[in-house]
Amino acid sequence: MAGGITRVALDGRMDIAGAAVVDLKMNIIAGSAKKLLIDLEKVEFLGSMGLRSIVIPARAVKSRGGKVVLFAPNEMVESVLKTSGIDTLIPVCHDLDAAIAALA
Amino acid sequence: MSAMTMPEKWMTAPDPSSPEPRLTLKSQLEDLTLVIPWVKAIAARYSVSANTQFAIELCLEEALSNIIRHGYRGQADQAISIVCTVKCSPSDAAVDELVFTAEDHAPPFDPLALFADTPAPAPVSFQDFPPGGQGIRLMHKFASRLAWQQLADGNRLTLAFAIRA
Numbered sequence: 001m002a003g004g005i006t007r008v009a010l011d012g013r014m015d016i017a018g019a020a021v022v023d024l025k026m027n028i029i030a031g032s033a034k035k036l037l038i039d040l041e042k043v044e045f046l047g048s049m050g051l052r053s054i055v056i057p058a059r060a061v062k063s064r065g066g067k068v069v070l071f072a073p074n075e076m077v078e079s080v081l082k083t084s085g086i087d088t089l090i091p092v093c094h095d096l097d098a099a100i101a102a103l104a
Numbered sequence: 105m106s107a108m109t110m111p112e113k114w115m116t117a118p119d120p121s122s123p124e125p126r127l128t129l130k131s132q133l134e135d136l137t138l139v140i141p142w143v144k145a146i147a148a149r150y151s152v153s154a155n156t157q158f159a160i161e162l163c164l165e166e167a168l169s170n171i172i173r174h175g176y177r178g179q180a181d182q183a184i185s186i187v188c189t190v191k192c193s194p195s196d197a198a199v200d201e202l203v204f205t206a207e208d209h210a211p212p213f214d215p216l217a218l219f220a221d222t223p224a225p226a227p228v229s230f231q232d233f234p235p236g237g238q239g240i241r242l243m244h245k246f247a248s249r250l251a252w253q254q255l256a257d258g259n260r261l262t263l264a265f266a267i268r269a
Contacts, residue, residue, distance in 0.1 A: 015136075015161075015165055016133055016136060016165065016169060017136070017137060045158060045161065045162070047162055047165050047166060047239070047242070048166055048238040048239040048242060049169075051238055052238075055230075055233060058230075059230040059233075062230065063230075075155070076155055076158040076159075079245070079246075080162070080242060083238075083241055083242055083245045083246075084233075084238050084241065084242070085225070085226050085227050085233070086227075086233065088226045088227060088228070089227055089229070089230060089233060
């Protein structure tokens, strides 16, 4: 994406099995990204292990002074995010322009 | 915490057309994949909403993975049984609640004692964000009721989900 933004689109079930599939890739991406947009639009399910697969790379990016935004989670996935409290650390946006602005 | 008790108005409704009411797993995370189709069949049978089905799948994944990782502590050949019970209101016999009861033979372990049924304090930094324990908070949020009971040779965890507004 323009503006140095790395967009990672996740899909399917971010359960224990799904988290195991994406963990390594997410951590590799987080190792170099400075502006990370995690697209959750096609994520059907998010459990605590899937949440860790988002939080750990996000923490890595932010520890280097980068920015992270979560984009377009469905109602239940967003409820998981809010229950955990992670939405207070990582902005959750449903509008792409707002997501890009949060990474500026 | 004591065992969950049902209000007197509830009754169990035997239903021979229901999906298999019991699922038995081995204490390995790979077996959690068996839970999804089982829950889907139950959800289809009782016209459970997509959001409630999400909640059931979420809570069962968190509860069962806790049993496997913390209860059995890596012993992969132990049994976990889950029974789904349908609760109906006697007034119209409509299904009001699905109750899932998970039993294991692990040492006493009350997962609900780890975190009270209170919202997580808002973290102000990633250092404040706990690496574990989110599963218990999610269970408190997404299940209608939770209860743990110590058995003579294991644990019983009960998770109830209202399926009628």
